[in-house]
Amino acid sequence: MSERRASVPRTPPVWRLGPGYSQSPVAGRTWLPPNTALRSEQPPRARLLTGTAASTAPLRPVRPVVLTCSDSRPPETKMAPTTTIETVTITRPLKVIAFICGLIVIVLMIMALASTDWLMATGWRQGLFIHCIADDAPVPLPFNVQAAPDCYQARDVAYIRAAAALCIMTLVTDVVATLLTGLGLRSKDHMKKYKYYKIAVYVMVLSLVSILIALVIYPVCFAAELNEGNRTVWEFGWAYGVGWGAAIFLFGGVVLLLCDKESEEIYYKERKIVHDSDSRA
Template structure:
């Protein structure tokens, strides 16, 4: 019997896309820490996050913004820029979760067309998530600084006589999430999808039987 040729489809898992998937998981962890932290801005025993502000026992008095002295953590003030930053941070977390799911499905899929669609969706959603967290990270300190400046201009009655403010680790974690999101987007964009699947041709010899 004459030899026959067969074509095999070989699927390769690209390491850059695996790293992009891991970046998405890391972003979820970092965003959970950032959302739960009250250490975005702090000064003299008082600190403020997205969802709460906390007062230490030995905090300097008076507290900023005419807040009553209550040691512990309370719900964040209902100021517009805090609410907007909360919403954007939550959107970033949800979008990143969806993008990471799409990247994971792309890694698992054996169908070429589905694989490309999953990766494309992951890239677009990650870009929107990145834009969301970047806006939140810019809006929060800028609007806070404007709020303080306005109070200082009025004789600093609401600033609690605080002149030194610092960014806390919660705010830094937010920037860490943005960096990993940016890395995930770049990895998904730079890795060529066409290299994930190639076709290998081989010849099979059949022995004749008596």
């Protein structure tokens, strides 16, 4: 018996993954379980004819699996650079010097108010609140005062009382101005800084005007009653000079605050931050 074979056109096999197969994390590769083989799917009508009898091999249905080439590592994400604005506070040296000037004026005014050496003559010392008569003071005493050698309350004269009141006002206003300057130096809020410095300038100007008026009216009014002094030589003591020293420091403080008033103590500094951290699985 001769053996005949029917020629059936073949189609290329399509390789698919069945259950139990896994895909590789590496792109383009497939991992197979051990002791397994790929299954070839042929068209269901392909038959092998042997002799006159045709044997039909039933095909097992295969579940289609779609192969995808993917990477398990997530894509690298890079954050965009961000710009941070930093606030930098800079203490101005001129304002610090103005604050020191205010402190010096406080000390000088306390010395001037407590001293009796504003006006001096032979056997006579006169201050803003007290005048003193020496033991060897020649008579008649200045201004026709009748008293034993000792210290007494200052004469009830208008210019002496006015000078004393103005010096007290100078001391009080200078304390307030110095305190405001210190608060401005200590504050971190630029609006409060500007407010403190502005008020401190006005108060310090008032203090300067007060001491200048006191230093001017004291010798001018004294010259009007010089004929009653009963002394030929008069001189102003160190306390009067201390008053002028306080006026000079007050003037310096005002000038320093005015010259540096418009200067910014708050600076805004931009700093760029680049985040270079990659997120990995």
